[in-house]
Amino acid sequence: MTVNWAAFATAEPELAGLVEERFGAFTHHVLVTLRRDGSPRTSGLEVRFLHGELWLGMMPDSLKALDLRRDPRFALQSNPGPGADPGPGDVRVSGRAVEVDDPRTKGAYIEEVEPPQPFHLFRTELTEVVRTYVEDDTYLVVQVWKPGEPLRVVKRK
Template identity: 45%
Template sequence: MARWADVEGDAPEFAAAVRRLFEAGKHKTLATLRRDGGPRISGTESEFRDGDLWIGSMWLARKAVDLRRDPRFALHSPSVDPPEGDPSTWSGEAKLSGRAVEVPGDGSAHRFRLDIDEVVWTRVGSPADHLVIELWRAGQGLRRIRR
């Protein structure tokens, strides 16, 4: 697992692009695992601070209960459709996954630091006949895939 600062140190241009996508809007989509192992999707907000990525939750909200039981998560950036005239100018979408670590607070809300295993940035290539997928994994660095 890695901190956000590790992604920035290892692949600074990639990390800056991903951070811009996450900061482009307030609401992100968080995937957690229910008690029965099924997926749960929740809205959430995130914050980059002091080299880490953070999320919060109302006290005992389902997503917080899920993360306390099983810390695995996936987080998706806000997303907009690619421009119709030239999809290659689309900034793309970002996703990351890892494990959430609860940091004790005052008991009125939950706060989780997101330890990162994988970060993905997907966008339309130029010419707009393929996707460009950049993938960063802890301990493996950055690689680019063309599809």
């Protein structure tokens, strides 16, 4: 089961706000795609939250775009920022990336973001959202959300 960003934000608004905040804190993040042989490929990426969707934009014929065209599964890790301070923690989003060719949808994105052109645009369908952080300098807390399931919280000492 997959859902778009708006459905996730409706189901878990507090977590969605924290995830957007973490991705908004820095420009570049890490995208993981699958190579033809199934091994992971990591790439830098900028993301946008617009109109209830999490968007991934990429240069034309970039390896990550070609990977997603072949196998849409992805994982996206927020930039943790400088230094050793864990701050509000790390967030990861996993799912499927669906390429958008519709001129109207792509045009609205271009108007809002003004990306270099040409480019590939992918809309995400989420299968998992994870936030990991340290609480009270004692506990590692992991929040895991999956479509159709309640938010699961695990604390480890």
